Amino acid sequence: MSKIPTLPFTALLFLSAAQAQSMDYGAIEQLFGEPATTSATGSPQRATEVPANLTIVTRDDIRRSGARDVPGILRHVAGVDVLEWANDNYDVSARGYNQAYSARTLVLVDGRQVYVDSFGFTPWSVLPVELGAIRQIEVVKGPNAALFGFNAVAGVINIITDNPRYDDHNTATVRVGSQSLVDVSGAARFGLGQDTFLRFSGGYRSDKPFGTANPLPIDGAPRPKNDRLAFDADAVVRLAEDVELDIEASHSQASQSEVSGGYKLQSSDYATNSILGRLTADTGWGLVKLTSYGNWFAWTRAVGPGFVAPRLMNAMHVVQAEDVFSPAPDHTIRLAVEYRHNEVGPRDNHDGWVAFDAGSASAMWAWQITPELSLTSALRFDSVSYNSKLAAPALAGGQPPLNGPPMQIDQWSFNTGLVWSASSTDTLRLIASRGVQLPNLVQVWDAAFGQGPGMQPLKLRPSSVTNFEALWNRRFVTFDARLQLAVFHQMTDDVLSTGSGTIDVSGKPGMAPVNVGSSQATGIEAGFDGRLAGDWTWSVSYRYEIINDNYVRGLVRTDLINYEDTTPRHVVKAGLGWASGPWEANAFLHFQSDSAGLRRFGPYRVLVPVQPFTTIDARLAYRLTDQLTLAISGRDLFNAQQQQTSGPDVQRQFFASLAFDM
Amino acid sequence: MSGGRHHAKRAFAWLSAATVLFAGAAGAAEVTPADLNAAVRSLGFLASLQNRSSILIGVIYNGADPASRAQAQRAAADLSRLAGPGSATVSALPVAAQDLGAQRFDAVYLMSLPPELSRGVGDYVRRQSVVSVSSDPQCLDVQTCVVMVQARSSMSVVLDTALAKAVGAKFSTVFTMLVKRK
Numbered sequence: 148m149s150k151i152p153t154l155p156f157t158a159l160l161f162l163s164a165a166q167a168q169s170m171d172y173g174a175i176e177q178l179f180g181e182p183a184t185t186s187a188t189g190s191p192q193r194a195t196e197v198p199a200n201l202t203i204v205t206r207d208d209i210r211r212s213g214a215r216d217v218p219g220i221l222r223h224v225a226g227v228d229v230l231e232w233a234n235d236n237y238d239v240s241a242r243g244y245n246q247a248y249s250a251r252t253l254v255l256v257d258g259r260q261v262y263v264d265s266f267g268f269t270p271w272s273v274l275p276v277e278l279g280a281i282r283q284i285e286v287v288k289g290p291n292a293a294l295f296g297f298n299a300v301a302g303v304i305n306i307i308t309d310n311p312r313y314d315d316h317n318t319a320t321v322r323v324g325s326q327s328l329v330d331v332s333g334a335a336r337f338g339l340g341q342d343t344f345l346r347f348s349g350g351y352r353s354d355k356p357f358g359t360a361n362p363l364p365i366d367g368a369p370r371p372k373n374d375r376l377a378f379d380a381d382a383v384v385r386l387a388e389d390v391e392l393d394i395e396a397s398h399s400q401a402s403q404s405e406v407s408g409g410y411k412l413q414s415s416d417y418a419t420n421s422i423l424g425r426l427t428a429d430t431g432w433g434l435v436k437l438t439s440y441g442n443w444f445a446w447t448r449a450v451g452p453g454f455v456a457p458r459l460m461n462a463m464h465v466v467q468a469e470d471v472f473s474p475a476p477d478h479t480i481r482l483a484v485e486y487r488h489n490e491v492g493p494r495d496n497h498d499g500w501v502a503f504d505a506g507s508a509s510a511m512w513a514w515q516i517t518p519e520l521s522l523t524s525a526l527r528f529d530s531v532s533y534n535s536k537l538a539a540p541a542l543a544g545g546q547p548p549l550n551g552p553p554m555q556i557d558q559w560s561f562n563t564g565l566v567w568s569a570s571s572t573d574t575l576r577l578i579a580s581r582g583v584q585l586p587n588l589v590q591v592w593d594a595a596f597g598q599g600p601g602m603q604p605l606k607l608r609p610s611s612v613t614n615f616e617a618l619w620n621r622r623f624v625t626f627d628a629r630l631q632l633a634v635f636h637q638m639t640d641d642v643l644s645t646g647s648g649t650i651d652v653s654g655k656p657g658m659a660p661v662n663v664g665s666s667q668a669t670g671i672e673a674g675f676d677g678r679l680a681g682d683w684t685w686s687v688s689y690r691y692e693i694i695n696d697n698y699v700r701g702l703v704r705t706d707l708i709n710y711e712d713t714t715p716r717h718v719v720k721a722g723l724g725w726a727s728g729p730w731e732a733n734a735f736l737h738f739q740s741d742s743a744g745l746r747r748f749g750p751y752r753v754l755v756p757v758q759p760f761t762t763i764d765a766r767l768a769y770r771l772t773d774q775l776t777l778a779i780s781g782r783d784l785f786n787a788q789q790q791q792t793s794g795p796d797v798q799r800q801f802f803a804s805l806a807f808d809m
Numbered sequence: 810m811s812g813g814r815h816h817a818k819r820a821f822a823w824l825s826a827a828t829v830l831f832a833g834a835a836g837a838a839e840v841t842p843a844d845l846n847a848a849v850r851s852l853g854f855l856a857s858l859q860n861r862s863s864i865l866i867g868v869i870y871n872g873a874d875p876a877s878r879a880q881a882q883r884a885a886a887d888l889s890r891l892a893g894p895g896s897a898t899v900s901a902l903p904v905a906a907q908d909l910g911a912q913r914f915d916a917v918y919l920m921s922l923p924p925e926l927s928r929g930v931g932d933y934v935r936r937q938s939v940v941s942v943s944s945d946p947q948c949l950d951v952q953t954c955v956v957m958v959q960a961r962s963s964m965s966v967v968l969d970t971a972l973a974k975a976v977g978a979k980f981s982t983v984f985t986m987l988v989k990r991k
Contacts, residue, residue: 170983171983174854175987178850179964180960181964183987191983191987192986341860388856429981429982429983434982434983434986471986473982473985476970479986571962572962
């Protein structure tokens, strides 16, 4: 059933080549004075030239954010929504559409998917990434499925860590704080001779859940403590002047209180493992990359004595091959193929399984029409076949597992962007894109149980998101400031009736996921940032967004999913920073207008109001030596506790940290 | 009416002259430390300079122009203070374009040169198969520079792919995709 692909590494050793190159982000940034990325088109590009709405959070931004985890950094990024359900429990989405177990934003670490297809969400606590080892976080807003594949519909967050070959960076941080926080993390890099480079990173965190009242039903037995443990090892070997091999392995585990996709408070235990191999060769016919990786994800929920804990295992294997080449100076082409096998089983006390096999092919063509005008077009085709075996207890006791209903999904995605550098200070981008969000494997499982065994195909369609956007960037050289203005319109078709995560009772009539309608979003985003007198930095952003859900009500339940009421219309974010000598100070303000949140009420979901709120995060740091920095930071500082979601109120948090960097 | 036309012609002539003078001055603008830094950074993507402990850069100037010579001496001094690719040490030597012969350099940096010297410099670059870098955009028109690097309000890097091929310069594919190519 499980297929573990072998790495066809040896094939590339026969390529004639020119020079080995993975991306040396540091050297590129030093040359161009700005970060570079491959997250927009798959081809290396300067951040200011990408045909997409891209934000890059740099290492400096991360350090000065004062955050202690990745969602804590992302909540300061314009256009990104972060729901803080509980201590260490977040959901992140771009441009609203956020929910418990948020499904629409694809999250990757160095190109490896860490989004979990079983529940259709990203378990942020078990990302095997330490903040000190992150070089940059790339946030693409809008569908980017033609490059990354399905589920990149609201956006893509690609976390880029230090490359052991190029980034000679060692770091260690100790952090203590409120909610009994103890957090230790570090990363060390070693060179073995001239051609082998290693990096080890790891971290441990322990804290307590918020002590605020819980308005949600409780599932199982809550734990009094959250824990996280993570390791990652990365080895880069230069096999030849022109060929580089990257092998990476990780393990992480976490126990935490969280709000489930069913809007209950529960204590979950997560464990993940991954192994990745990537061969990069700079050849006579382009930059060739072969990647293969496996992700293993396990979840269980704490229950009281005498109960059987529900559980879920999910394994994913991916093989990718791509070539980026320039047939002529003004043209860059990327061709890629991908195969993935993704499987859930067992789940709870069911012995069955559900899996899909997906084959994909994609092409990207970037054409520099004139020095000022470029057009990038990307197209991807995904063919996804679902299969399942249904077993007890959904079927009558003693019955052998039976084939579940099959499902075939064939979908196109595209991205296109016209970039016009109207002047040395003005850039206009016109963007159109379409992405596909697959039903997650748990939804397919539930739909299969709802329909029962047999060869009649499931009538479940993926959600598709089509986005049109105009984006204008202007630099004000005399003020050292930048303006970005975006107008977007987004249409989601075939919205699924259930959110991510488990639903109430599998197989119960009326509970199986179905497509219930469409949703449309229209909005503007304005961002302005700059530098004052060298020592000061500032930023302010505003988003106005209206979402209209159009569901076919009456035949099926439509109370389980809601976007138009749960997305605030107005969001303002602002930041102010100051640095002088050994001192650094930063403050981040967030305001959002009133919205609503889903809350479980018996078998139903009800909307509860979430009042407008303002938060402030801050950091004050003093550099003791060139390598050692002492900092205090705080989050949600305005109030001792505050309602931000339909879950428990969040509490004010303080941390003190001692960081070593060299 | 005719007096107005005359004034307009004179104004246009002045404006044209001022434009030419300004353009000339801009073309011969002082090479900035940022230009030189970017030039050395761009050499870091050159295959032939990987894993070198030291590199020698020739700074080519117009020997008939004392100002050009002074600029070249300052540029050579600035270049010698920079860390090269992979922390290689950089040495730089000013050389008059009129004196170019069989000198061997790992790379050359071209100051703004008058058109009459371009052919000789271009011949030298091709003959010696040496990578040439300049911050003067005109070097692309006269095909004397493999890479034009100009650090102004934003960084402009242009690779002359034909000249790069002619001198056997192999830059990493990542670099070639990040720069403008002609």
